[in-house]
Amino acid sequence: MSDSRDEQVEYLLAKLTTLYYGLRVTCQGLPVSITLPRATGPISELMEGVDRCFRISDDLPLPDDVRADLQMACLHWNTAADLIGLYATGMNGSKLRDEAAELAMASMQVALNSVLAWLDQE
Template sequence: MADSQDEMMEYLAHRLNFIYTGLVATCDDLPLPIALPRSHDGVSSIDALAALRRAADIADEVPMPESPRAALYTAIMMFLSASDLFALLIGVEYESHRADAALALLTFSEMYILELAAWLASDND
């Protein structure tokens, strides 16, 4: 793997960890909190992804308006899709379009996390 590919994979791993941490914090702050495993607890990526899938499944049950509920669901889906692409990059073959798509998905996930966090910080109107 070329140096630039190694750098991209390191950056993707960092972004995945950063965005996951944001999802954990945001899910903790929901009107009906959703507990996700914390990465510093030595949680495996398999367990974290399974917890995120469960969180997406129950997102409709969180008592909040449709817009923040959709932001929660979309942030999780974008993160899971980026994780899938990351796994392909590792397990199959590095393709720059997969790496670029994973970064784009993580950017959207972060955007929706920030949107949800803003709603949570407001008076929840």
């Protein structure tokens, strides 16, 4: 892997970790708290936790639009994690995966901000 790719992977993973922390804190503040794993384990464990959050969010006492935003945040986070993994391994089209991961994380942030805005009103 080239130095520039190493640097980009490091940047993407740092951004993904920051967003994960935001998701984790948000989930703890839900009417029925969801505890996601600490961001110290393997990415696969974090992805499993985010997937579990997505699945159990159907059972939370949330308005439909807030639930949809929470689920979108989970899906976009896991999508970004997948894309970063493919980018890091140098799969064909890696620049496209880098950009797609960036867009997935931006979309995740927008959805998460909507959930946070709802929590602030509660």
